[in-house]
Amino acid sequence: MYDVARLAGVSQTTVSFVVNNVASAAISQETRDRVWAAIHALGWRPNAMARGLRTRHSQTLGLISDEVATSPYAVRMILGAQEKAWAGSQMLLVVNTSGQRDIEQTALQFMLERRVEGLLYATMYHHEVVPPPEIGLVPAVLLNCFVADRSLPAIVPDEQQGGYTATEALIRRGHRRIAFVNETIPMPALFGRLEGYRQALADYGLPFDPTLVRRCHSNAQDTFAVVRELLELPDRPTAIFCFNDKMAMGAYDAIKRAGLRIPQDVAVIGFDNLELIAAQLYPPLTTVALPHYEMGQRAVELLQTLSAGEQLPPIQHTIPCPLVERASI
């Protein structure tokens, strides 16, 4: 800083004011330009830690997640959050904890010490969480999760609407016997999508037939077996709504093995819109997307509002899950 001040012909205090953009200091534009020219000429990097100490603005948001950035399922949440942070001239720092509590504590401590202006607490799949209480020391938004008493703002996908949308898409193609192969682990997605399925049937005056609703582990192999059974029913379904895209892979195999065509004989719709699967399957899979990108964006947007000092109740946002049409229904 001494060298910069000397080259620019100003005091070190003036350099400091310019670097930290202190509005109250009456410094002419000409002087500011001279200081920045000297900084660039000398290749000086103003020390952000020193600057942070004075301004208390780190221009940093933190994202603490279990496995979002280390698994392929929900990575687009990070993309959405990151792009929104960039748009607000903020960096998004990502730390994954693999769900380990001690690592989570250290990550949180680390981010608080670096004075992040807000925290996202994100999970790979939509479920209830008990975050460390220190999360409340800065503005915080839960992403793809929620606390039981809804005391923290949360951004989650609208599972029920998603289930409704999938079922409705099939009904609109003329299907009346629609099976739903659901997951076995009790979680919001299981209950929400089932509720949406039932609601869509009811709204369109179709009966709810419990023999058409099955549950199995959410993988292709187990779904293969379940769909085989469904196809052997005397009054077999003409459409199958699979809880996720992985399961749709198993449904495809079972349908093809039975000598039936997709979608002419049996339509299939998935959930998740995992491009790796949905776009590569033959025929390409029509599915309902988890709106991960938009969820990430909305979470940062809310965080920016909160860290600007706005007082808001702990809103629980549900983001719609859109239909992604390909060729399987």
Next chain:
Amino acid sequence: MYDVARLAGVSQTTVSFVVNNVASAAISQETRDRVWAAIHALGWRPNAMARGLRTRHSQTLGLISDEVATSPYAVRMILGAQEKAWAGSQMLLVVNTSGQRDIEQTALQFMLERRVEGLLYATMYHHEVVPPPEIGLVPAVLLNCFVADRSLPAIVPDEQQGGYTATEALIRRGHRRIAFVNETIPMPALFGRLEGYRQALADYGLPFDPTLVRRCHSNAQDTFAVVRELLELPDRPTAIFCFNDKMAMGAYDAIKRAGLRIPQDVAVIGFDNLELIAAQLYPPLTTVALPHYEMGQRAVELLQTLSAGEQLPPIQHTIPCPLVERASI
């Protein structure tokens, strides 16, 4: 800090010495304990930015990537890097740039200002890069990429060995007519895997038949068409090595559509070991893994060695790509 000093009955300077673990300060263990007890009693968080200013140890590593944490392909690199960093009591900060040069510059500046002790520069797929020159201001390791003149240390997958391993696995199952469906974009994976395929054939005394080597866009649909052609050859291949797992999905469909069985009639081997695809396909796909997790670990290991001050030439590490056996060969 004032309150801590008063509660512990010591000066603020003593508190500072204890917090920053200044070895030269002759402070008794009893005093140190008293200071820490006061810190815990008051719930005080020593300011890391202030501490960083003095000690110059941020205990932080930075990972700047194009899309590693925002796409499903190489996320396990982050997991490997993160776990190795944690083992060294370091945080791994992840910033994605979506490949935008201005964002990359800002991210780099940001991390340098926060005095990261080392930088990983990572790419989603293995290719040549031109990183910003400032990367050399701290120890840096390239992850899944390399510079043309090999002047920076790099950790990359061993594409040639991977291609060899895939081909050899098929030869060992008795196959003599082995097709290779390669990618079209010229990159190390395309050349390396082809070279490995040729070398394995040569080592086992099998002829290289150019009609069995095809190239197409690396997706299921285009591979479906290519594999159909291969299966119509008068002397059709009994095994197909696909450049990646997505392409293997297309090969599966073509083989099943032709009324042939996997692996009894035609064996299929992939590359990448994308769990989402390989574990869900029927039969589950035997493939060669890109060693992303280990690459991340090795990169941080090297970074830790370099940031400890060790002088090393810019080593180019190639990490072996292991065979992952499932049921398709």
